[in-house]
Amino acid sequence: MSTDHPTPTLHARHDHAHCVADALTRADALCAQRGARLTTLRRRVLELVWSSHRPRGAYAILEDLSQQDGKSTAPLTVYRALEFLVEQGLVHRIESLNAYVGCASPGASHSGQFLVCEGCGDAAEIDDSSIRTAIESAAIARGFRVQRPTVEVRGVCKDCQEKHP
Amino acid sequence: MSTDHPTPTLHARHDHAHCVADALTRADALCAQRGARLTTLRRRVLELVWSSHRPRGAYAILEDLSQQDGKSTAPLTVYRALEFLVEQGLVHRIESLNAYVGCASPGASHSGQFLVCEGCGDAAEIDDSSIRTAIESAAIARGFRVQRPTVEVRGVCKDCQEKHP
DNA sequence: GTAGAGATGTTATAAAATAACATCATGAGC
């Protein structure tokens, strides 16, 4: 029995509840420290983004939210919460998927580099200084001032390679 | 007098007609060589994508097309042409803009790296081996098999920096 | 408590992309 995207396999079998709890705790701390308001709604959206390591679309989150509450929510509600979360660096938008994923290390410097698996759908965030440096150098060489580098690498993760050799 | 995105400034003042002619010639040659059918429609869409160095949205191209012909064209027509052009490596899709831009060196190896200027909107395609290598190494280190790296760097180009210092 | 700012609700609409099916054009083989 298998579906297209079975279970998250970022690191095969891990305590994901811990990922979520940890993310929420750090978010609480960061926002408190910054005086940013992590409201109930925003916190809930953050939790839903973190429901797996697969980037989720705004409308998927919307559905979750509506389902949980019974009452239906408007898209804008979700988009606004996501906007806040992205601004605070708690969530990243994966441009090539029109989807959002929890940030692995909020607070730290962020260039946003992702390995996105075509098999399981997981997006692993990395922060590779060689990539950052290489991009910066290439830009400087052309007189280009970097503001926001986007790196999204499609491919197949280790686990998925082993499953389909 | 100035608009948001005045004229392409990829390399300030250049013979852009030459860029276009060149791109079309190379496209003709490549497709002939591959037995791919660069039909009138596809060729026209390619020309419209090349109308500047700014990535253009599918619907913008659609408008151009409809306007030129008088008769209105369906979105799908444009999307199908773009799909073909992307498959042939003649055009790149800029994920973070939902837009398309002509490829600077079709036929050659393609990792698709872009410096996208927030000022003039131009997207300069680069093919930097350090970036390619850094991504590949980072992926390998994690057992990840790279299929399609996406690099889209937002920032400000040289010309735009000089204009707004 | 009252104002003001920021957050959320509500309704409508825009922008981007695809699905399903019909028709047309092209080129290989006869």
Add this chain to the structure above:
DNA sequence: GCTCATGATGTTATTTTATAACATCTCTAC
């Protein structure tokens, strides 16, 4: 030339993603 298979385009409808405009609520500072 004609026929047929394949691929390209036309047509209509729909889905998915994102934003605009304006009303209401809520928290906080004073």
